[in-house]
Amino acid sequence: QKEVEQDPGPLSVPEGAIVSLNCTYSNSAFQYFMWYRQYSRKGPELLMYTYSSGNKEDGRFTAQVDKSSKYISLFIRDSQPSDSATYLCAMSVSGTLTFGKGTMLLVSP
Amino acid sequence: EAGVVQSPRYKIIEKKQPVAFWCNPISGHNTLYWYLQNLGQGPELLIRYENEEAVDDSQLPKDRFSAERLKGVDSTLKIQPAELGDSAVYLCASSLGGARTEAFFGQGTRLTVV
Numbered sequence: 001q002k003e004v005e006q007d008p009g010p011l012s013v014p015e016g017a018i019v020s021l022n023c024t025y026s027n028s029a030f031q032y033f034m035w036y037r038q039y040s041r042k043g044p045e046l047l048m049y050t051y052s053s054g055n056k057e058d059g060r061f062t063a064q065v066d067k068s069s070k071y072i073s074l075f076i077r078d079s080q081p082s083d084s085a086t087y088l089c090a091m092s093v094s095g096t097l098t099f100g101k102g103t104m105l106l107v108s109p
Numbered sequence: 110e111a112g113v114v115q116s117p118r119y120k121i122i123e124k125k126q127p128v129a130f131w132c133n134p135i136s137g138h139n140t141l142y143w144y145l146q147n148l149g150q151g152p153e154l155l156i157r158y159e160n161e162e163a164v165d166d167s168q169l170p171k172d173r174f175s176a177e178r179l180k181g182v183d184s185t186l187k188i189q190p191a192e193l194g195d196s197a198v199y200l201c202a203s204s205l206g207g208a209r210t211e212a213f214f215g216q217g218t219r220l221t222v223v
Contacts, residue, residue, distance in 0.1 A: 006151070008149065032210045034211055043200055043215050043216045045214070046211055046212070046213060092210040095204075096154055096157055097212055101151045
């Protein structure tokens with residue numbers, strides 16, 4: 001079992017939909033949680049960074065962490081075709097980031 | 110502010126040849142990472158530096174891979190000799206360090222070994 005599990009998708013939604021992306025993890029020592037967006041042939045771009053359990057909102061994006069269930073989520077409201085990309089969750093302990101495989105999101109106009 | 114800069118963007122080499130990748134992190138970032146990303150996979154850590162010190166290189170294949178971070182700034186990752194299975198994207202990232210682990214990535218170097 002990998003430390004971080006993420007459904008690879010693809011997840012296809014119509015423009016304007018609310019998108020839910022999720023990761024589970026097994027290492028209870030993880031302290032910091034991040035979501036990255038990666039467009040094809042580009043490096044990962046940091047979207048959200050959280051530390052504690054609960055919700056953090058930034059524009060159309062909401063990151064949710066449930067440490068008791070070892071489960072994190074990223075919600076995207078009013079999804080746009082430009083949101084089509086691969087979304088990677090990442091978590092860290094002692095400075096090293098461990099990534100999920102990424103979920104490919106396709107938002108159709 | 111400039112982001113993480115990597116070069117080259119693309120590299121095609123024949124197997125058994127050496128290759129080197131260069132990374133310039135964000136100014137002031139003490140932590141530097143090299144990650145490997147295969148198609149359809151998430152990045153996997155090769156090595157992490159805190160300033161000049163390699164503090165996590167447990168996943169670096171030391172028989173053929175080497176890395177250095179001179180003066181705690183720029184870093185070079187080398188493969189010698191390259192194998193067909195080394196074809197992948199090599200990503201460099203940096204972070205402030207300490208409790209600030211959010212990492213910022215460069216565009217990566219896409220290596221093709223033929």
